[in-house]
Amino acid sequence: MALSQERLGRYNPDKPMENRLTDLGPRHYWQYFPPVIQNNYGKWLYHEILEPGVLVHVSETGDKVFTVRCGGCRFMTVENVREICEIADKYCDGYVRFTTRNNIEFMVDTQDKLDALVKDLRSRKHVSGSYKFPIGGTGAGVTNIVHTQGYIHCHTPATDASSMVKSIMDELFDYFQGMTLPAQVRVSMACCLNMCGAVHCSDIALLGYHRKPPIIDSEVLESVCEIPLVIAACPTAAISPAKTEEGKKTVKIKKERCMFCGNCYTMCMALPLSDKEGDCVTLLAGGKLSNRISPPKFSKVVIPALPNNFPRFPETCEAIKKIIEAYAADARKYERIGDWAERIGWEKFFEKCGIPFTEHLIDDYRLAYDTYRTSTQFKFTEAAWAVSKAAGGIE
Amino acid sequence: MAFEPKEPQKELKYDELRIYSDDELNNYTEEELKNFKIKHDIPMVEDLESGPWPSFVADAKREALHRRKLGQDRLMIEQDVVEDMLGQLEVSFQDGETHWKHGGIVGVFGYGGGVIGRYSDLQEQFPSIAHFHTLRVNQPASKFYSTDYLKTICDLWEFRGSGMMNMHGSTGDIIFLGTFTEQLEPIFFELGHVLQQDLGGSGSNLRTPSCCIGKARCEFACVDTQELCYELTHYYQDELHRPQFPYKFKFKFDGCPNGCVASIARSDMSFIGTWRDNIRIDQEAVQAYIGGEIAPNGGAHAGKDWGKFDIQKEVIDLCPTRCMWMEDGKLKIDDKECTRCMHCINVMPRALRPGTDTGVSILLGAKAPILEGAQMALLTIPFMKAEPPFDNIKEKVIEPIWDWWMEEGKNRERLGELIQRQGVQKLLEVLNIPPMPQMVKEPRANPYIFWKEEDVPGGWDRDIKDYRARHKR
Numbered sequence: 001m002a003l004s005q006e007r008l009g010r011y012n013p014d015k016p017m018e019n020r021l022t023d024l025g026p027r028h029y030w031q032y033f034p035p036v037i038q039n040n041y042g043k044w045l046y047h048e049i050l051e052p053g054v055l056v057h058v059s060e061t062g063d064k065v066f067t068v069r070c071g072g073c074r075f076m077t078v079e080n081v082r083e084i085c086e087i088a089d090k091y092c093d094g095y096v097r098f099t100t101r102n103n104i105e106f107m108v109d110t111q112d113k114l115d116a117l118v119k120d121l122r123s124r125k126h127v128s129g130s131y132k133f134p135i136g137g138t139g140a141g142v143t144n145i146v147h148t149q150g151y152i153h154c155h156t157p158a159t160d161a162s163s164m165v166k167s168i169m170d171e172l173f174d175y176f177q178g179m180t181l182p183a184q185v186r187v188s189m190a191c192c193l194n195m196c197g198a199v200h201c202s203d204i205a206l207l208g209y210h211r212k213p214p215i216i217d218s219e220v221l222e223s224v225c226e227i228p229l230v231i232a233a234c235p236t237a238a239i240s241p242a243k244t245e246e247g248k249k250t251v252k253i254k255k256e257r258c259m260f261c262g263n264c265y266t267m268c269m270a271l272p273l274s275d276k277e278g279d280c281v282t283l284l285a286g287g288k289l290s291n292r293i294s295p296p297k298f299s300k301v302v303i304p305a306l307p308n309n310f311p312r313f314p315e316t317c318e319a320i321k322k323i324i325e326a327y328a329a330d331a332r333k334y335e336r337i338g339d340w341a342e343r344i345g346w347e348k349f350f351e352k353c354g355i356p357f358t359e360h361l362i363d364d365y366r367l368a369y370d371t372y373r374t375s376t377q378f379k380f381t382e383a384a385w386a387v388s389k390a391a392g393g394i395e
Numbered sequence: 396m397a398f399e400p401k402e403p404q405k406e407l408k409y410d411e412l413r414i415y416s417d418d419e420l421n422n423y424t425e426e427e428l429k430n431f432k433i434k435h436d437i438p439m440v441e442d443l444e445s446g447p448w449p450s451f452v453a454d455a456k457r458e459a460l461h462r463r464k465l466g467q468d469r470l471m472i473e474q475d476v477v478e479d480m481l482g483q484l485e486v487s488f489q490d491g492e493t494h495w496k497h498g499g500i501v502g503v504f505g506y507g508g509g510v511i512g513r514y515s516d517l518q519e520q521f522p523s524i525a526h527f528h529t530l531r532v533n534q535p536a537s538k539f540y541s542t543d544y545l546k547t548i549c550d551l552w553e554f555r556g557s558g559m560m561n562m563h564g565s566t567g568d569i570i571f572l573g574t575f576t577e578q579l580e581p582i583f584f585e586l587g588h589v590l591q592q593d594l595g596g597s598g599s600n601l602r603t604p605s606c607c608i609g610k611a612r613c614e615f616a617c618v619d620t621q622e623l624c625y626e627l628t629h630y631y632q633d634e635l636h637r638p639q640f641p642y643k644f645k646f647k648f649d650g651c652p653n654g655c656v657a658s659i660a661r662s663d664m665s666f667i668g669t670w671r672d673n674i675r676i677d678q679e680a681v682q683a684y685i686g687g688e689i690a691p692n693g694g695a696h697a698g699k700d701w702g703k704f705d706i707q708k709e710v711i712d713l714c715p716t717r718c719m720w721m722e723d724g725k726l727k728i729d730d731k732e733c734t735r736c737m738h739c740i741n742v743m744p745r746a747l748r749p750g751t752d753t754g755v756s757i758l759l760g761a762k763a764p765i766l767e768g769a770q771m772a773l774l775t776i777p778f779m780k781a782e783p784p785f786d787n788i789k790e791k792v793i794e795p796i797w798d799w800w801m802e803e804g805k806n807r808e809r810l811g812e813l814i815q816r817q818g819v820q821k822l823l824e825v826l827n828i829p830p831m832p833q834m835v836k837e838p839r840a841n842p843y844i845f846w847k848e849e850d851v852p853g854g855w856d857r858d859i860k861d862y863r864a865r866h867k868r
Contacts, residue, residue, distance in 0.1 A: 046614055
């Protein structure tokens, strides 16, 4: 049965239930495995990274599968996917896979096919010059940045995603194509606190952030929102019922209590909070989710606000580069950014990365106390001398 | 290994299914693309075409050109949809604000999830993205594909949608990005009837489950993550498509504690493969690592000279429990002290392998910050056998948890927040499991224990007269 070319295809709006198929679920994975994967399912012995982005997995049957990992944009057009298919048809018997971090993986079963595939991939560029399928993203380097929708599709973003990721990956390109770091660095991006991308456990996390309380559109609020739900949605109880002069039901907001999470806007479209000057990028660092050596940990806020400087976000790119370079120079082999920061102490992290420590980095939300230092075990840095001076303790 | 799909799988052949001819697919030249100008002036967006990383703008432009040359007769939504999307993106950069409207309730008949309604607030300026609804398409486990399948969805989505996609969304689905309301049902019909392919989840539903690459191509996988993901996705289709939960609910499946799909941080129910017997050791391979014949960590550090491999420094001393040592030239592991962190196995994959008595650890309640702050998952069930059809997991874990959460959860309250609000003690009751020290990093420091009446000898009810008989007022 070919794809339909009628305006409404097989759907008859007069009889929507006729021939309706639902709850089929996803197609079964097995048919999408190349033969070498089917034949060696569950039999893999070990793997090696032959060069950045090129892996070989060896099976107990003696079979090998070579994988070429290419960075991809999360946003792809059908033209791009067709080109991926053309490559997969030519070299990989018509099979291809994508990774959780939006990389594209081409697999072949011999060294000869591998060489031809790599050569081909390296030769493909967009007319404006960027690689279509850059090879890398393995081992002790930076892999693709997972991210959210930003201005391309989302109604709540505090910044854009695709443009920021493109800009940062241009800056980190050598780290994507290389394996020169002490361990892998996972960069993730979410364009608001909703964090559809769940960036809260990444080595470096980028987070779009609103800094102005919602504007109240009282003209329509009553008719488009469930006011009790809006009030209940606020985690700091900053929203309460109110009436306009004309007697319309609306809400009022205790602005000093707002921490700009946007949950009220999610519940009620009459409370928008985007703003050109107020919206910014918050940088977090030191999270991980692997259980390797140390347990998974949250990313910590290290720069509270960087400007939304479209389209290239130069300040954000520079800050990330500074952190990665300081980490590369100082950390031990196998040490993730968070493990490094904990070993040297966060006070040294700020010093080594050249990042100023501001009051916004001291937690003042729930469970803040858990993050306070209650010990005399600290290291002297310039920031410590500044406090001693300000307190009159030293000249 | 068994191949047991829930339903017979229709074979897909692109040549039998396609919409566009080869000529239509190759309808522009490199030269035309170089000279192509979209209908809007987009200098900031075009700045993103330079630099080595793949440019989504350059990609979008080729789809824009392709559509223009296909012509409106061969497309069910406006041919300039990509140009309008790029135009609106430029305006968003100028304004520093998104131009997508809040909300929009659209969907396919009978489903409460799978479609995200979206409308532009600049419809006069960009009419072809006035509607820009998304469909979430449930990806096959681990995101392996045949090109027959991919090329077919490309034709379908170019014909009835914008030709723009996400490969993939954060939760794992293939995302069809932008179509008009009229085309939602036709797309759903084509997906089902031609591709035997369903939508994923959105809204207060079970979200599309996802898994790591597992046994397909990883030597560390302790469980069959694909089978587990596939089975639970099919078994819980109703929960995936019809909202009945307080909020979203995510299953994710990691084959080992390395956690490549991040289940521990972003799923309400995280399944992580593990083992309960001993790490398998190949002593000859250990010697090969020591001797430098095999690069450590699969060659992950090859870009920098870190010096000769030192097993003491790089493996034994970094073991978080210090349960390893060398003895008479052999590597020894005290497995009962091992916490299965994977470091030694990651460093020496040819010498060390996970055990063979495998199952899953189940952790509960991870989520991103909204609303009560970010939470990592709570280790709840240390080890559970995971064999198809996984009835023990469905009956003993998933369903009691859902019953509790649907009964007690508040609107927009994730499982992790309910666990916090009602206490882990309540969770133990729901699951009918005893407490264990593994559930905490350390026992509580505050002594404010909520004793229950039945915990205390004699109960809580006492007689004031009896008390006064012993104590004058």
